[in-house]
Amino acid sequence: MVMVNGEQETGVVGETILDFLKKREAPIENIVVEQNGKIIHRADFDTTKISENDKLELISFVGGG
Amino acid sequence: MANEKDELMIGGHAFTSRFILGSGKYSYDLIDSAINNAKAQIITMALRRNTTGKENILNYIPEGITILPNTSGSTNAEEAIRTARIARELSGSNFIKLEVVPDKKYLMPDNYETLKATEVLANEGFIVMPYMLPDLNIARQLVDAGAATVMPLGAPIGTNKGLSTKDLIQILIDEIDLPIIVDAGIGRPSQAAEAMEMGAAAVMANTSMATAGNIPLMAEAFKLAVEAGRKAYLAKPGRVIEHGAVASSPLTGVSAAK
Numbered sequence: 001m002v003m004v005n006g007e008q009e010t011g012v013v014g015e016t017i018l019d020f021l022k023k024r025e026a027p028i029e030n031i032v033v034e035q036n037g038k039i040i041h042r043a044d045f046d047t048t049k050i051s052e053n054d055k056l057e058l059i060s061f062v063g064g065g
Numbered sequence: 066m067a068n069e070k071d072e073l074m075i076g077g078h079a080f081t082s083r084f085i086l087g088s089g090k091y092s093y094d095l096i097d098s099a100i101n102n103a104k105a106q107i108i109t110m111a112l113r114r115n116t117t118g119k120e121n122i123l124n125y126i127p128e129g130i131t132i133l134p135n136t137s138g139s140t141n142a143e144e145a146i147r148t149a150r151i152a153r154e155l156s157g158s159n160f161i162k163l164e165v166v167p168d169k170k171y172l173m174p175d176n177y178e179t180l181k182a183t184e185v186l187a188n189e190g191f192i193v194m195p196y197m198l199p200d201l202n203i204a205r206q207l208v209d210a211g212a213a214t215v216m217p218l219g220a221p222i223g224t225n226k227g228l229s230t231k232d233l234i235q236i237l238i239d240e241i242d243l244p245i246i247v248d249a250g251i252g253r254p255s256q257a258a259e260a261m262e263m264g265a266a267a268v269m270a271n272t273s274m275a276t277a278g279n280i281p282l283m284a285e286a287f288k289l290a291v292e293a294g295r296k297a298y299l300a301k302p303g304r305v306i307e308h309g310a311v312a313s314s315p316l317t318g319v320s321a322a323k
Contacts, residue, residue: 005115006114027115029123030115030122030123030155032112032155034151039154058115059113059114059151060114060115060155061110061111061112061122061123061132061156062110062111062112062113062122063087063088063089063091063093063110063111063122064087064089064109064137065087065111065135065223065249
């Protein structure tokens, strides 16, 4: 089971982070990915794969004070 | 902290604007005009989980504006440190507005956890701008921990109540050799001007814009107020007479009717 932002996600094991983000139409330039608590650098998005039991956090800038 | 051009220096970076703008609680479409009218050079942002389909705020930020990420949502030092590292990954810069707020009712910052996080982040090369409840002893410890500025609250976040902590902020301005940037609670341009007259290095505001009827116009009003307050501070305001009065016009040579 893969958890993405606290929610269960299916059918993503084996995908690269980059492919996964593209599929979600996520704005790559405004996304930080944490894989099991470790920040994945943007340059490594296309070589880092999603594994079973991964916990992914996708974090972006939003308006704030 | 003033240099010859009266620039605001933060962590070795020079700014001509002394008004830091927040980007929360209003349409991204208004960010550009708010920045332009405020002549702001720094804009704050928060970090949250990305939901597919959400707008990308970075598309609304003009070129050359410094992004100041905050660690809002963090309730202890550990969470704030994690958020700061994520922010740096995204912004590519070391600026971080450190907020550690465990209290949900008054949104009071935890000065002790803030100090702990400041120490760690400063050691990692961050330009740490800690948000704090104004307290001289903690402020001195923040200086020792490597903070780049100290950001005391004027009043609880989002209240627009102004300088409720005025006397405590004045102590920080007088005693701390770092830019004192008043953050939170500033609801009116007059309050921003007052903070600047007191010698604050800069003012940060968000809710006062977001809750205004005309956001770009209010941003301009804040710009003028911050500039007026700064000039007044540099001009060294005159003394106050608590009792009685002192005439402004000559007391002699008054013409008599008869």
